[in-house]
Amino acid sequence: MTFAQTPPPPYTAVIFTSTRSAGDNGYEVMSARMVELAAQQPGFLGVESARDGLGITVSYWADESAAAAWKQVTQHVIAQKRGRDVWYDDYQVRVATVVRSYGPDGLR
Amino acid sequence: MTFAQTPPPPYTAVIFTSTRSAGDNGYEVMSARMVELAAQQPGFLGVESARDGLGITVSYWADESAAAAWKQVTQHVIAQKRGRDVWYDDYQVRVATVVRSYGPDGLR
Numbered sequence: 001m002t003f004a005q006t007p008p009p010p011y012t013a014v015i016f017t018s019t020r021s022a023g024d025n026g027y028e029v030m031s032a033r034m035v036e037l038a039a040q041q042p043g044f045l046g047v048e049s050a051r052d053g054l055g056i057t058v059s060y061w062a063d064e065s066a067a068a069a070w071k072q073v074t075q076h077v078i079a080q081k082r083g084r085d086v087w088y089d090d091y092q093v094r095v096a097t098v099v100r101s102y103g104p105d106g107l108r
Numbered sequence: 109m110t111f112a113q114t115p116p117p118p119y120t121a122v123i124f125t126s127t128r129s130a131g132d133n134g135y136e137v138m139s140a141r142m143v144e145l146a147a148q149q150p151g152f153l154g155v156e157s158a159r160d161g162l163g164i165t166v167s168y169w170a171d172e173s174a175a176a177a178w179k180q181v182t183q184h185v186i187a188q189k190r191g192r193d194v195w196y197d198d199y200q201v202r203v204a205t206v207v208r209s210y211g212p213d214g215l216r
Contacts, residue, residue: 002127002162003125003127003162003198003200004125006202009202013121013123013202013204015121015123015166015206017111017112017156017166019110019111048125048162048164049162049164050158050159050160050161050162050163050164051158051160052158052160053158054110054156054157054158055158056156056157056164056166058123058125058164058166064207084212088212090111090211090212091211091212092111092209092210092211093209093210093211094114094117094121094206094209095206095207095208095209096121096204096205096206096207097204097205097207098123098202098203098204099172099203099204099205100202100203101200101201101202101203102200102201103198103199103200103201104192104196104198104199
């Protein structure tokens with residue numbers, strides 16, 4: 001997992017923070033499949049992910065409607081239900097509009 | 109590290125994605141100090157952090173001006189310089205306005 005290569009703002013970030021329940025229960029396979037599937041959606045810009053206890057996944061989208069459309073994709077809806085029922089102890093989703101972005105060399 | 113307890117949107121999220129250089133070089137101590145110091149700033153709402161290779165830290169602020177003021181706090185300016193020079197191979201900062209937030213039980 002590495003940096004998402006996003007365009008200049010504005011664009012949409014979906015910040016997904018979670019704690020996992022015990023056991024894999026098919027999580028790793030489905031998680032990888034969801035990243036692949038997300039990458040095929042219109043308006044997908046990239047995704048960044050890290051977990052050590054708390055997990056944080058930020059997916060980036062061209063706009064809010066692209067992010068909202070991904071939320072409704074059938075296989076993703078099924079994964080979301082399994083997430084609520086089995087994989088996650090708790091989670092929080094925050095939808096945000098990125099207004100500024102910079103790295104060590106300035107704006108990008 | 110656990111979930112940030114944020115109020116209903118809108119508020120500001122600063123998404124800091126990074127890769128570390130080799131060695132600690134004072135990073136862990138300074139990192140903990142910066143979290144403590146951030147928590148004392150006006151408009152601080154919370155912070156969430158995870159790292160496994162890629163590191164993602166999201167800090168939450170009442171508004172953009174609160175986030176911008178934290179960027180200018182002297183000890184934080186010093187830490188930012190040391191981050192650029194020593195601790196991070198690369199990083200990206202994205203400032204975003206959270207417009208919607210929900211968990212497994214709906215809006216919160």
